[in-house]
Amino acid sequence: MTSPRTYSDFSQPLWRRVLLTREMAVIVLTVAVVLYSLANVPNFDGPLTVKFLLQDIAPILLIALPMTLIIITGEIDLSVASIVGLSSVMLGVLHDNGLSVPVAALLALLLGAACGALNGFLIAYVGLPSLAVTIGTLALFRGIAVGLLGTKAVTEFTERWTDLATDTLGSSNIPVVMVPFVVLAIGFSLLLHFSTFGRGVYDIGLNDEAAHFTGVNVARTKWILFVLSGVVSAFAGVYYTLRFGSARGDNATGMELQVIAAVLLGGVSIFGGRGRLHGVIAGVVLIGVIASALRLEGVTVNVTNIIIGLLLIASVISTPLLSWVATRLPRKAPPSEEPTTPKQATPAGV
Amino acid sequence: MTGSSTPVLELRDVSKSFGPVVALRAGSLRVEAGSIHALVGENGAGKSTLVKVVAGVHRRDGGDFLLGGDSVDFGSTSDSKDAGVAVIYQEPTLFPDLSVMENIFMGRQIVGRGRRIDRAAMYAEAEGLFGRLGVDLDPRRPARGLSIADQQIIEIAKAISLDARLLIMDEPTAALSGVEVERLFAVARSLRDEGRALVFISHRFDEVFDLCDTITVMRDGSYVATHRTEDTSSPAIVAEMVGREVADLFPKTPAEIGEPVLEVEGLQSRGVFHDVSFTVRRGEIVGLAGLVGAGRSEIARAVFGVDGYDAGRVRLNGREIRRRSPRAAIDAGMAFVPEDRRAQGLVTEASVARNVASVIRGGLARAGLLTTGAENRAAGPWAGRLEVKTNALDMSARTMSGGNQQKVVIAKWLATEPDLLIIDEPTRGIDVGTKSEVHRLLSELAGQGMAILMISSELPEVLGMADRVLVVCEGRITADLPRADATPEAVMHAATRQLEVAG
Numbered sequence: 001m002t003s004p005r006t007y008s009d010f011s012q013p014l015w016r017r018v019l020l021t022r023e024m025a026v027i028v029l030t031v032a033v034v035l036y037s038l039a040n041v042p043n044f045d046g047p048l049t050v051k052f053l054l055q056d057i058a059p060i061l062l063i064a065l066p067m068t069l070i071i072i073t074g075e076i077d078l079s080v081a082s083i084v085g086l087s088s089v090m091l092g093v094l095h096d097n098g099l100s101v102p103v104a105a106l107l108a109l110l111l112g113a114a115c116g117a118l119n120g121f122l123i124a125y126v127g128l129p130s131l132a133v134t135i136g137t138l139a140l141f142r143g144i145a146v147g148l149l150g151t152k153a154v155t156e157f158t159e160r161w162t163d164l165a166t167d168t169l170g171s172s173n174i175p176v177v178m179v180p181f182v183v184l185a186i187g188f189s190l191l192l193h194f195s196t197f198g199r200g201v202y203d204i205g206l207n208d209e210a211a212h213f214t215g216v217n218v219a220r221t222k223w224i225l226f227v228l229s230g231v232v233s234a235f236a237g238v239y240y241t242l243r244f245g246s247a248r249g250d251n252a253t254g255m256e257l258q259v260i261a262a263v264l265l266g267g268v269s270i271f272g273g274r275g276r277l278h279g280v281i282a283g284v285v286l287i288g289v290i291a292s293a294l295r296l297e298g299v300t301v302n303v304t305n306i307i308i309g310l311l312l313i314a315s316v317i318s319t320p321l322l323s324w325v326a327t328r329l330p331r332k333a334p335p336s337e338e339p340t341t342p343k344q345a346t347p348a349g350v
Numbered sequence: 351m352t353g354s355s356t357p358v359l360e361l362r363d364v365s366k367s368f369g370p371v372v373a374l375r376a377g378s379l380r381v382e383a384g385s386i387h388a389l390v391g392e393n394g395a396g397k398s399t400l401v402k403v404v405a406g407v408h409r410r411d412g413g414d415f416l417l418g419g420d421s422v423d424f425g426s427t428s429d430s431k432d433a434g435v436a437v438i439y440q441e442p443t444l445f446p447d448l449s450v451m452e453n454i455f456m457g458r459q460i461v462g463r464g465r466r467i468d469r470a471a472m473y474a475e476a477e478g479l480f481g482r483l484g485v486d487l488d489p490r491r492p493a494r495g496l497s498i499a500d501q502q503i504i505e506i507a508k509a510i511s512l513d514a515r516l517l518i519m520d521e522p523t524a525a526l527s528g529v530e531v532e533r534l535f536a537v538a539r540s541l542r543d544e545g546r547a548l549v550f551i552s553h554r555f556d557e558v559f560d561l562c563d564t565i566t567v568m569r570d571g572s573y574v575a576t577h578r579t580e581d582t583s584s585p586a587i588v589a590e591m592v593g594r595e596v597a598d599l600f601p602k603t604p605a606e607i608g609e610p611v612l613e614v615e616g617l618q619s620r621g622v623f624h625d626v627s628f629t630v631r632r633g634e635i636v637g638l639a640g641l642v643g644a645g646r647s648e649i650a651r652a653v654f655g656v657d658g659y660d661a662g663r664v665r666l667n668g669r670e671i672r673r674r675s676p677r678a679a680i681d682a683g684m685a686f687v688p689e690d691r692r693a694q695g696l697v698t699e700a701s702v703a704r705n706v707a708s709v710i711r712g713g714l715a716r717a718g719l720l721t722t723g724a725e726n727r728a729a730g731p732w733a734g735r736l737e738v739k740t741n742a743l744d745m746s747a748r749t750m751s752g753g754n755q756q757k758v759v760i761a762k763w764l765a766t767e768p769d770l771l772i773i774d775e776p777t778r779g780i781d782v783g784t785k786s787e788v789h790r791l792l793s794e795l796a797g798q799g800m801a802i803l804m805i806s807s808e809l810p811e812v813l814g815m816a817d818r819v820l821v822v823c824e825g826r827i828t829a830d831l832p833r834a835d836a837t838p839e840a841v842m843h844a845a846t847r848q849l850e851v852a853g
Contacts, residue, residue, distance in 0.1 A: 005734045009703075009726045011742035194719045196711045203708065206699045213656055213686065213694045214708045214762075215677040273699060 022267035022319070023279030030286040037293040044296055050173040055166070055243060057288035058177045059084065059236035059252065061281065063259045064266075065188040066229035068280045071263055072192070073204045073222055074272030075123060075130035080233040081255035082141035083115045085248075087237030089145045092154030092247020101161040105238045109231055115141055116230020120223035138256070146249030154247040165242035177239055184232065189277045197221065205272030261308065262287050265315050287311075356419040358383050358516050358547035359404065363573075364413035366399050371779070373399040376413070378573035379549075379566055381516065386538060386548045388558040388579075391568035392591055392809060392842075397551055400568070401518055405437045406430035418515065436509030437518045442501040446494035451476045453493050454508045479507040483537050499530035506537060517541065518549040523557055524643065535561050553641050553846055555584045567591055585839065592809055592838030602793045602815050608632030611801035612684075612770050614653060617662035622648045623825035626662070630770060630801045635792060637816030637836075638805040640845045645825040646805045647689050650772050653803075654686040655679045666770060680709060685763035687756075689774040689805070695759040696747050703729040703743035706762045732761040737787070753784030760791070771795065774805040789815060809838055821845050 010017065018024065037044040063080045070077050087108040094104035115137065122133045167176045192198040200221050203211035212218050241247045266283025268275030287308055294304045359381040366374040374396040381387045391397050402408045403415065406424030415422055417433055424430045430437075444453045455472050462468035476489035485503050493501065502522055509517055519538070523531050538548055538561060552558055558565060559579055567574040567590040574590050610629045617626040623645040630636045638646045652659040658674040665671065672678040679686070688694035696705050703722070706729035707714060714724040726743050733743065736757040740750070747758050756776070763771065776792065777785040792815060796802055806812045812819055819836040821829040821844035829844035 005737060007702075007730055007733060007740065008742045009723075009730075010744050012744075190719065194721060196715055196720055199704065199708070199711055199720065202704075203697050203700065207693070207697045209694055210697050213676060213688055214697075215680045217677060 021276075021279075023276050023282065026266055026279050026282040026286060026315075030282050030289060033286065033289050033293070037289065037296075041293045041296050044293055047173055049292060049296075051168055051175055053288050053292045054178060055175050056292070057284055058175065058181060059240050059255065060259050060262060060288075061181055061284050062184065062236045062239075063229070063233050063255070064263050064280050064284050065184055065277070066225060066232050067259050067263050068266075068268055068275060068277055069188065069192055069198075069201050070130075070222075070225050070229060071260075071268050071270065072201050072272055072275055073225065074208070075222060075225075076134065076260070076270075077119065077130065077226060077229045078134040078256050078260075079115065079119060079137040079141055080229060080259060081252045082138045082145065083112050083230055083233035084237035084240060084252040084255060085145040085250060086115065086141045087112050087234035088241040088247045088251040089148050089154075089249050091238055091241050093148060095157060095247075096154050101158050101242070108238055109234045112230040112232075112234020112237070113227055114230070115234075116227040117223070119230070120226030123226065124219040124222035142249070142253070149247070149249045155245055157242060157245055162242050162245045165239055177243075180235070185277070185281065192277055197224075201225070202273055205269075205274070258287070261312050265312055355382065357381055357416075358418060359549075360414070360416040360419075361400070361404070362414040362416075364400065364403055364410045364415060365571075366403060366408055366411050372571055374403070374410075375571035376573060377403075377568065377571065380576070381547045381549055382564075383515070383547050384542055384545045385563045386542050386550055386561055388562035388565040389549055389551045389568065390553070390555075390558060390565060390587060390591060391574075392807075394807065395568040395591070396571035397568055398520065399571070401437060401520055401549075401551070404430065404435060404516075404518060406435075431512060431514075434513065434515035435518070436505075436512065436514035436516070437520065438502055438505045438509070438522055440521045440524050441498060442505045444493040444496075444501055444504060447492060449490055449492055450487060450496075450504055451489035453504055454479070454489070454511060475511065476507065479511055482510070482540075483507060484540065485533065485537070497530070499526050499534065502526075502534065503537065506541075510541070514546070516547045516549070518551075520551045521553070522550075523552060523554065531557065555587065555846055558587075559584065588839050588842045592842055602635060602817070603797055605633035605793075605797045605799075605817075607634045607817065608799065611667060612653070612803065613663075613665040613668075614649075615663045615665075617649065617652060617659055617664065619648065619652055619657070619659045621825075623652075623822075626825075626827055628820055628827065628830070630803050632769075632799045632801055633796050634817045635796050635802040635804055635815050637812035637819045638803060638822060639809065639812045639819050639841050640822035642807055644822045644845065646822045647774055648825075649822065650686065650774055650803065650805055651688075653679075654684055654772060656686070656688075680766060683766075683769035685709075685766055685768035685771045687759050687763055687771070687773040687776065689778070691752070691755050691759050696755060696762075698748040698755070699746055701744045701746055702733060702738060702740050702758055705729075705747055705758050706732050706765060709762055710765050728765065729761075732765045733758070735764070736761040736791075751780075753780035756780055756784065756788065760788070764795075768800065770801045770803065772803045772805075775807065776804060777806075777808070777811065809841060812836075812841070813838065 043049070067077060067080065090108040090111050091104045094107055095101055119134055119137055122128050123130045164176055168174055169176060192201060200211060200216040203214065203216055204218055204221060208218050237251070240251055262284040263280050264270060265286065266275065266280035268280060290308060291304050294307065357380045359379065361377055361379045363376040363378060364374060365376060377396055377400040379389065379400065389397050389400070399408065403410045406427045406429050409423070409425065417435070422433060424433070445456065451472050454476055460468045460471045460475070462471065473489055480487050480489070483503065483506065487500060487503060493504070506517070522534060526534065538550070542548060550558070550562055562579055564576060564578055565582065565587060566576045567587060569591060608631055610631050612630040615627050618624050626649055628636070638649070640646050648657065651657040653664050655671065655674050655676045655678060663670055666682045666684060669682060671682050692698055697708070703726045707725040710728060711720055711725060714720055714728050716724070729743060733740070738757045738761060739754050747755055750758070773792070776788050792802055792804065804812070804815060813836055816836070817833050819831045819841060820827050821831070821841055823845050829840065831840055
């Protein structure tokens with residue numbers, strides 16, 4: 001094996017790799033909907049729209065971060081909204097019993113971690129399917145949450161903390177909760193796209209057996225992701241409770257489906273192995289913008305749900321549809337000197 | 351050979367290729383009614399392909415295929431069934447939740463008046479079939495939980511109820527106990543005495559000589575010879591199975607053999623392998639030979655930590671390796687090119703660079719951050735050294751040829767600069783050009799002092815490459831042969847338990 005050959009790093013020019021992606025399509029669609037709404041929807045350009053929009057989608061944005069990694073490994077976590085509810089109740093009950101909000105919140109985060117660790121243990125180490133496990137813990141955690149408080153709610157929280165949850169940064173309309181979100185978003189992006197752990201996450205989703213043969217600790221990776229999901233969900237629960245000043249067992253019921261819908265809309269494959277975090281963030285914002293614009297138009301929530309549902313189905317169909325269309329179209333010559341659809345090297349000997 | 355009457359099955363120079371791979375060059379077989387005919391040959395000799403042509407799974411590319419004197423051409427397995435051919439595989443696939451009777455009559459239930467399924471008639475016929483075969487099986491019980499031997503009997507009953515003229519049994523005894531084998535043979539003999547023709551494929555010569563009237567040997571996809579059982583002997587058959595020039599095909603340049611790198615002691619995994627001990631030294635290529643299913647790959651997987659084991663020790667460079675942790679094995683200096691490169695060796699959907707850098711990427715991170723650029727810089731030279739054919743490092747390995755994929759897998763492991771390379775079926779399913787490249791590379795690596803444990807089902811590859819050959823049979827090492835003593839006959843005898851040499 002003499003005279004080693006060299007390779008170019010990429011088969012496609014930079015603009016194609018950046019612009020012709022599923023994520024960019026979601027971002028462009030989001031910007032288009034925002035521009036359309038600014039022009040046509042009354043009060044969409046009002047000062048409070050951004051504030052309420054971001055406050056509304058903050059829990060979904062937060063939970064979507066670990067959910068993206070979990071779905072990329074080919075698993076799913078349906079218990080996230082129940083962890084929101086349970087941590088909300090935990091915060092309320094502990095505060096009611098005299099603990100300060102930060103201490104109660106910290107304990108709520110630990111409880112979230114414990115919930116995630118239970119999910120992760122059953123899925124990663126016992127080897128049960130995540131769909132079944134987290135449907136079970138969805139009911140379990142929600143049941144405990146509602147059981148602890150019944151139909152009551154804890155509404156007495158130290159004002160300093162509820163104010164913080166509804167405050168904006170300086171004179172801007174950006175809610176304070178965006179600060180921890182941005183920090184977490186950067187952290188999860190680095191973890192998924194710029195770390196060996198993240199490479200393992202993709203490998204597991206594409207071929208977990210090959211990942212195992214390569215030395216990726218498949219079980220530990222999955223366990224860590226479910227613990228992260230539990231902690232972030234609990235953090236979303238603390239925020240949710242303080243924002244509305246109300247700790248209830250049924251807080252955020254059904255939010256898991258909103259999170260998963262946004263993750264899939266953002267270009268993550270439900271079969272694992274594919275997707276990027278900026279697409280998911282755009283997906284959450286897109287759903288939030290559509291919901292917000294329709295609400296300002298006076299459209300009922302049911303119609304909003306119908307539209308978001310159709311959008312999700314359209315986005316899921318679009319990928320196979322586009323590749324089907326691509327196979328039908330006669331192949332054109334590459335537009336630039338750079339080959340865009342390189343053929344695989346021929347199999348036979350040198 | 352008698353040759354007086356028209357044979358039930360006659361194949362003359364049948365060929366079959368899959369793309370560039372010739373699986374069957376010139377397969378010939380002549381099976382008379384009322385006889386049991388053995389078909390023997392090494393792994394990859396073309397037996398299975400021949401059977402699949404007769405069963406209608408594959409269409410032949412050329413040659414003559416006569417059934418009862420008439421030329422036939424089966425397009426599907428149902429064509430062959432209609433013509434009276436039945437194939438009993440090593441592990442039958444029954445519907446576990448249906449009853450034995452329902453499995454026998456699947457798809458062709460007896461219907462009575464008004465197209466009503468006549469269960470009573472089917473039970474009666476099933477009982478009649480088992481009575482003829484002399485076996486005691488309840489047609490009413492579900493198939494789930496039946497032993498493989500009983501499942502084979504159901505397949506045979508199905509074949510007889512279809513009035514099959516020709517029964518082909520593809521390694522039926524591989525998973526059977528002694529008593530079960532005896533019962534199967536009794537059934538086979540009674541079918542022969544009814545005038546049916548049977549083809550029996552087995553690696554166990556004692557069974558072949560016990561049961562069969564005639565033996566046909568295949569090698570390299572071609573017919574070699576046919577003998578009446580009483581006119582031949584086991585060593586003569588082995589010689590015909592392996593007899594080809596192997597010495598200069600796979601040259602291993604002599605390397606200086608140094609201190610032990612891998613030491614395996616008393617490794618055991620219940621029901622898989624037992625008391626496995628061996629050593630691989632610096633500069634040495636040790637071949638692990640044996641039949642498919644003997645436990646070679648399982649031993650390699652346990653050594654590397656992909657699977658666990660019940661007892662024993664694995665040491666690399668004198669240090670014991672934690673069991674069931676591929677990461678620990680990698681960190682200690684082991685590399686493992688697995689048998690199934692698409693399922694185990696590669697993440698085919700990921701790029702060439704990601705795959706090549708996948709084991710070493712932990713060391714490529716700067717301040718915890720890993721970039722595609724760093725992966726490309728590390729992967730490029732290794733892909734280049736192996737001459738991986740790709741346009742760019744971000745191309746996925748999915749559409750690559752087998753040989754090219756194998757180069758990616760080898761590049762990925764050589765990038766770890768291992769002390770021990772375990773390579774399972776290094777050249778399976780890859781083209782001849784790449785094959786010799788891989789052999790040259792292994793020889794070169796050993797020359798540089800790497801210890802290599804090579805598993806191969808191709809005897810010429812093992813004999814040509816290995817300094818020492820360990821033969822595995824039924825989960826035990828039955829021979830440890832230095833290069834000089836490793837003749838095809840010696841290896842085949844140990845692999846089929848004709849020789850009992852302590853490991």
